[in-house]
Amino acid sequence: MTPNQEYTSFKDQLIAAFREGEERMNGESKSAFHQVRRSALQSFETLGFPTIRHEEWKYSNVKTMIGEQYSFDEGTALTVEDMAPLQIPNLEGNILFFVNGHYRADLSQIVSPATHLQIKSFAEAQQTDAETIGLHFSRYADFQDSAFTALNTAFAQDGVFIRIPDNKVVEEPVILRFITDARHKNVAVQPRNLIVVGRNAEVKVAESYRTLGDGAGFTNVVTEVVVAADARVEHYRIQNDSERAYHIGRTQVSQADNSHYYNATITLNGGFVRNDLNIVLNGQHCESFMYGLYMPNGRQHVDNHTLVDHAMPNCYSNELYKGILDDKGTGVFNGKIYVRPDAQKTNAYQSCKNVVLSPDASMNTKPQLEIYADDVKCSHGTTTGKMNEDALFYLQSRGIPKDAARTLLLYAFAEEVVSNIKIQPIREYLEGIIREKLAL
Amino acid sequence: MLSISNLQASIGDKQILKGINLEIKPGEVHAIMGPNGSGKSTLASVLAGREDYEVTGGHVDFDGKDLLDMSAEVRAAEGIFLAFQYPIEIPGVSTTNFLKTALNEIRKYRGLDPLDAVQFLKLMKERMKFVNIDQSLLSRSLNEGFSGGEKKRNEIFQMAMLEPKLAILDETDSGLDIDALRIVAEGVNKLRSPERSAIVVTHYQRLLDYIVPDYVHVLYKGRIVKSGTKELAYELEEKGYDWIKAEVESV
Ligand SMILES: Nc1ncnc2c1ncn2[C@@H]1O[C@H](COP(=O)(O)OP(=O)(O)OP(=O)(O)O)[C@@H](O)[C@H]1O
C-alpha cells in the first residue's frame, strides 16, 4: 500500500513524538516489547490514516478528527467529587477509572479477591507480568493493515491488564470507565487493554467511554480478549459520549474450545464512533454472541464493523445489530462472517435492522458472508426502513398520542438489544438514557 | 351519536368513499355488508382517524363534535374503537403494557386519575373472562405470532378494556372457529348497553345471529346502496350481491 499523502501533519506529529520517547528510553528500547512497538510505528508510517478511498473506511471520514490539534498525556485534576455525577446508580463491583488514559487508583475500587481477579494498569503489568504480556500482547490485534491499531500498539502504555486464573469465577463485574477530560484542551488517549481469561474461568467486563467538557476527545483503544477453553466472558462496550468525541475502538477476541463469548456494543451518543469487533473462533464448540445498538442523531456518526472468523468446526455465532437514526445522523454496519474450509457444522446467524426517522439520516449496511465449507447453516438479513406507520396508527387508535406511540415503538425496538445486557444496573442506566433520547 | 353525511374519501387520486350517509343512535347496532373492495374497511379507518386517507368531502358528527377534526388518539379518548380486520403485530410491546398505557392516556384525557397496577390487573382479570383469553397471550408481544383467531379475540379484549361508546368491528368474525365466534359475540353483547353503539362489518349472516343488528346496510362502490333490518342479511346470504348490483346499475 502506498503511503497516504493526506493528513500528514498529525501523522508527523505522532511519529516525532514516538522518536522523542524512544530517545528517553535508554536500555528499554532494546526490549522485545519495544521492538513490537517500533514495528507497529513502521506500519503506521507506511499506512497513514485511512481515507474514504479505503474500502473499510468508505463511509467514515476521519478527516475532521485528524484535523484537530490534541494534546497527549494531558494531566488532569479530576477528583472523586467530579466523578460523582458520572457514577452509574446501584452499580457495584470492581470499578476502575482511567482519566486521560491514566489509571487512577484513588478513584477506583477493586472488590474481587486477587486470587480470582488480577487487575492492574497495563503500564504496571509490563513490569510485573512481562511473561503473560509477551505471550499475548499484539498477538491477536494485527496491525499490518490497520493504521489505528498500529498507532495504538506503537504507543501502548495506558489501559488495563486483566487476568483470570483457570477455574476462577469472578462474581462482581469489572467496570472500566475511560474518562477524557477535555474541559480545557483537546485531548487524545490511546488505551491498550489485555484481558486474559483462563480455562473454565468466568468474568463480566464493561467498558464505558465519556468525554467531559467542550473540547475534542480522541480515543483510539485496542482491547485484546483471550478466552481459553471452557471459559465464559461477557463483554459490554458502552458509549454515551459527547458530540466532540472521536472514538476508534477495536476489540479483538480469540476463543478456544468450548468457550463462550458474549458482546454487546451500545452507542447512545458520540460525535464520531468507529467500532471494530473481530472474533476468531480458534477452537471447536465455541459460542459467540454479538449485540449492537446505535442511535446517532444530530450530526453523529456510528460505524460498526464486525467479523466472526469461523476457523474451526462445530461453532455457533449469532449477531443482532440495530440502529435508530435521526436528524442528520449516519450509520454504517459492515458484518463479515468467514467460514473457513475446515469449519464444518458451523452455525452462523446475522441480522441488522434499522429505523431511519428523518430524510437527512442515512444508514449503510453491508453483510459479507464468505463461506468455504459445505456443511454449514448460515443466514443473514438486513432491513432499513422508516417508522412503521401501521403500528403507529394501531397504537393511536387505542388512545396513545402519536409522540408517545412513536417512543413506545422505538423503545421496544431498542429493547430487543438492551434486554441482553445481564448487568442490571447498567441495563437500567442505558434504558433511562434511551427513554430520554427517544422522548420528543 | 354518530351522524355521517355525504362522506367522501380517497387515497392517492383514487376515490373510495363516494358519499356515505349513516345515522346511528345510542344503543343501536348497525351491520355493514358488501362485496370485497367496496370500501367497508376504508370507512372504518376514516372513522378511526387514519391519515393515509384524505377526506375530500362530507361531515361526521360524533356526540355533537366534529369527528374529522380530531386526531386518532383523541377519537379513541372520545370513545371510538376500531377492531382491525388485520390487527398489527408489534414486537417488543406486550398487550398488558400497551393497554395500560392506552387506558391511562384515555383516562388522562377524561380528567380521571390513572389506574395503578393493582386496579389495572383487577380490571384485566375481569375482562379477560369476557372473551376467554389467556394471560400468557397477553404477556407476549402484541399480536406477534398470534393465530388469526387469537388476534381477533385480542381485539375484542382490548375493546372490553377500553369500553368505547362506538365500537367498529371490521370482520371480527373472519378467521374464528365456531366456538370462538360465539365467545367473541358474547363478549360484544356483554358490552351492549343503551348508551353504546356498534358498527359491525361482516360478510356472513352467521355473526348476526349472535350480535343481532338493528339495521343492515349494503356498501357497494363507496356508497350505501341498500338499508334494511336483519332480514336483509338473510336475503343477501341467500341471493348474493348480484341483484343489488343490478339494481344499482339500472338506476
Ligand atoms: N392504500 C391503498 N392504496 C390503494 N388502494 C386502496 C388502498 N386501501 C384501499 N384501497 C382500495 O380501496 C378499495 C376499498 O378497499 P376496502 O379495504 O375498504 O374494501 P372492503 O370493503 O373492506 O373489502 P373486503 O371485504 O375485502 O375487506 C379497494 O379497491 C382497495 O383496493
Ligand SMILES: [Mg+2]
Ligand atoms: Mg375490509
